[in-house]
Amino acid sequence: MLKKTLAFALGLGLMSGAAYAQSAWTGGDDLPTNPLACDGTPAAVASKPYDGGSPTNAPDRKGKPLNVVDVPKLIGIGYFNATSKGIADAAAELGNVTAKTDGPTQANIDQQISFIDNYITSGVDGILFAANDPVAIAPVLKKALAAGINVVGYDANSQPDARQWFVNQAEFNGIAKAMIDSLAKESGEDASFAIVTSTFTTPNQARWIAEMGAYAAKCHPNLKWLETVEAQEDNVLSFNQATTLINKYGDELKGILGMTSVATPASAEAVTQAGKCGSIAVVGLATPNAMKPYVEKDCVKSVVLWNPVDLGYAAMYVLRAVADGTLEPGATSVKAGKLGELQVINGSEILLGAPFVFTKENIGNFDF
Template sequence: MRPTTRSRPRLLAAAAAVCSLSLALAGCSGTTKGDAKDDAKDKAQGVKADPDAPLKKGLKLAFLPKQINNPYEKIVDEAGIAAAKEYDGKAKEVGPSDAKASSQVGYINTLVQQRQDAILIAANDPNAVCGPLKQAMKQKIKVVSYDSDTDKDCRQLFINQASSEEIGRSLIRRTAEQTGHKGEIAILSATQNATNQNAWIEFMKKELKKPQYKDMKLVKTAYGDDDDQKSFQETQGLLKAYPKLKAIISPTTVGIAAAARYISDSSYKGKVVLNGLGTPNQMRKYIKDGTVEEFSLWDPKKLGYLGSYAAASLASGQITGKEGEKFKAGKLGERTVGKDGEVILGPPTVFDEKNIGKYDF
């Protein structure tokens, strides 16, 4: 029956009264100021960790590397996918074929639609992926960055290979020993916005300010965009532009391998020091032929393994990402969440002619 004109005010008044009561209880389709604070980090801070909670069965995890064809990140992701089987989880790797800042955004949106329990991302850009990652956290999807961090408000945890300061400063220290603390040096990085690269480079510059490096000069930071051919060309460009160059430091596995390939077949072999971060299998031949004396890296398999367990612990409620929380990372043992949600794998290993034969990755 359609209400009469006379009865409508009564109905409206009754509805208003119901809505008023509902607002007090549940909001009546409105939001309070407290409800409006739907940022995922704020919500996470209100949740208490249960360290005794078991890891949930059937968790769905997705690894999103900088680029799908990066040999180093393939090792990391495959180790994380294998680790998920230990706790009856299901993990996969998805990602772009290039390392552009915006290339990962579409993949994040798809993973949110697929209702993954956790997304693990090695960010190409700390800010470009923030919006989509925050949306993921609002949907109660856990976000873990690894290898290359996002802004700290866009994830719950960051799985760091080693202390950024230790990596940056040690690369300068070891390169300086090879050059006699003298000469011009250059850096061959990945992308301009890569969080990990920029953090390491910043500490390299700070280390260079010490008195013992007064005769060393950083002349250029070049970017190979984690592309083999571009990194090769950038190496060539550095050596031509700076004929007095004594060393190149490349803190990226793609970059150091491409630089080594160029130097090994040039007149610069044995004259220009090449140091940085690489995998033993990529760099083995360059150690053996004398192109490179040493390089560093952590175990990427352990990095992926740790990331997998950290994400599972988050998704199971064992931890929330707060400093001081502890969780068990399978065969790696107990780990502690540090400041700003950082979990550190451990110090890097230096590879040279004496020990490189012991490693296969």
């Protein structure tokens, strides 16, 4: 039987935010969840009406040069360096797009809002973003739409009506299944685990955590979720938080799930320095280059991710399609250069694809 406390806390993602705040396993949102089948049977994609926003009096940009700014959660880390490269690659391939990446050096929503606001004032044709907070970022994105600017999100969504489209790297329940299945395989079906995330309000991570809880309750009911801690996508804080978890729970802790490309390698380093490789599994979302040292030393068995270069590349192609009018509400797919046709899901989201699991056998084939 699933531990009663876990079942209570998860509530299959239907509990209120207040209930999460009163428990140790904070970090998930309170939206309904849709856990995938335990045997991997694909879920049917439900058709939903377009729920994105629309720019006001946008000029005719079809085939015309575009000036685009990309404002991710923060700059200067490997993950967003990779998405930025994808955006730049797509812009060069399209040939009529000038794109730059700019943003805060910390995952700070207030600073991110200021950067976007400044670019609205200075004037751009399009804004790409990865939100630090889905609600807080919405007003400035709506301001951009009101100014006739095309707005497309990727990696971390805003409220849907604050942007036109969102490029989803993988469906949230797909990430959840890959993470929890890997944890159970490596740590055992009755393992106790903890999570290191960035913040409890970061939209994609909150969604993943909620879906992970629902999937664990359905398919791995004897897993015990100890705690979720925030680390602000900071390397030192992530290491310290993982170390605190190791010291706090001792031999009870059998797994750490890293929800960011910073938290996962930092957690692996904490496990390494604690001499716990082999007794504490580290499973998480990270770039392969950051995890190669730990995978090669067998301290980490699996890393879950997608190709962030492809994610940025797809986002740039989506923005170009929106500006050209070839991607409109009601579309079921969009052409994205070398990636081919990408499917529209959930009304106004573009799906990059299924998550990928990097292991010792394949991680050397990737360089980002």
